[in-house]
Amino acid sequence: MSSASGKALKDDGKVLLEVRNLSVRYDVGKAMLGKPRGRIHAVEDASFRINAGETLALVGESGCGKSTIGKSLLGLTRPLRGEVLFEGKRISGLRRTSMKPVRRNLQMIFQDAFASLNPRMRVGDAIGEPLVIHRIERGGSRSMRVQALMDRVGLESAHLRRYPHQLSGGQRQRVCIARAIALNPRLVIADEAVSALDVTIKSKIINLLLDLQREMGLAYLFISHDMAVVERISHRVAVMYLGRIVEIGSRQQVFERPAHEYTRKLLDAVPVPDPKARRPLTHLEMQELPSPLRPPGYEPEPARYEEVAPGHLVAVNGAD
């Protein structure tokens, strides 16, 4: 059995983002000046990389730490340990001002487009805002760029002067996408970006994301709980369970030859849209996800992986 840790993730020349041994913990039940009662181990020793133009999906159930990873990359939450390298430069722990130029290349889309948009800002201004902040173009050329972005994401000129509440859910997500791509970023973090949309809208937004990837060479970190969507959209997949990445590999490796017990369980639970493939009643006993809450001094062992195929790593410990 070959054991591999974070350093075994090989660099093949076009690595855009690299995360090394990232851990994020939150104190719980802290009295003023007192000691915490426990700690949520939200992310434990997570390592992965994303190549330019590639989609890595981060999948798992509620509380597995997938969104926390997204937030740590953006600097929205402070990791306890580990580092994040973007285009070879360390970006974890950067201050706001030093983070700003990085943000041009590292953008985000969230699940709730309505909450992401300023309700008092018209669509045109919302899409132009990143250009203003980063002082890109001005006057007429800026509005032309806004118009081009709207075209690109499938919004009409008529939407330019509308407010977010006057748009449908799908249109609002298109506005968020236009904002995210306004600065020609290299990586977009999409956190449950299509989860709240109706199926027909969802498939259109996914198609849009795939088109943009092809045209702009975008890489995505696609955070999702929806295995079927992930199968459509990703090149590589990382499965998370209780803060750990328990399996990572190419989409085909993870979906067609899942090696971790939890990955198999997750895939097995997805309802198959075929009445002939109806499952017998097998999930009757109640099984809950264990809590990531640990006593204050708890130190889990570092993640260890077995490489079951080239690039296909499976955790051999830590799923406790």
Place this chain on the structure above:
Amino acid sequence: MKESRVLEVQMLSVNFNGREGTVRAVSDAAFYIDAGETLALVGESGSGKSVTALSLTRLIEYEGGRIVSGRITLRSRSGNTIDVMSSPLQVLRSVRGRDVAYIFQDPMTSLNPVYTIGQQIGEAIGLHQRKPPGETRKLALEMLERVRIPDAEAQLSRYPHQLSGGMRQRAMIAMALCSRPALLVADEPTTALDVTIQAQILDLIRLLQKEMNMAVLFITHDMGVVAQVADRVAVMRRGRVVECESVETIFERPAEAYTRSLLDSIPRLGSMSGKPGPKKFPQSRAPA
């Protein structure tokens, strides 16, 4: 109404009066459900699924809806048929929760945060069945065991916030089923749950349905869930039931372009096997 039939809805139309005029949320909807059978009501947001569900016991009237036409007939466990539209409030009250029970997407909004699970199940039992307190507790415990909540005895004295999402939904199901309803209306009951928990709740509903020979109206937007639970499927779009067929027919030979477009846009696990890169969805021609 046929002997086996638990619910029959004919030409149901529901209006809402808004500031900008009248909106017809449901238009001439018609369907039926037999005992032991699951009818899935599918459609996208705003298609009228939930309004239809709440209209079955005229609860929609408390939400500002007006049933402008239609006939709704129910059959209770005792075999009596009930004409919902012409029933007085007193009758409707005993129908709601006893003959027709509801479970919703978010159990937290349906459960009262300041009462224990045991008290709430007890209340549901007390409303429709006269029982001495000891009996009520025994039945509440039995219901929690039936929905396979571990350590049921201890859970009776816990509050909703002390339970996980999956457990709360189980407690809701226990409450809904304690009066052995003839019809269970489940409105997106697993939408907010994680997939592994969803699989458990779906199996639980299927099992209890079989045990109680209950009719189920299962509302969902997820065609994967439909394929797993439904005997027949009614597809709703803009307030109309555009197609109502057996689940096999809906998935294999849908007659309506809209049903096809719904099916085309579902991501199917396994549909990508053998393909190395991502792939776009085929975009159907049907208008959204």
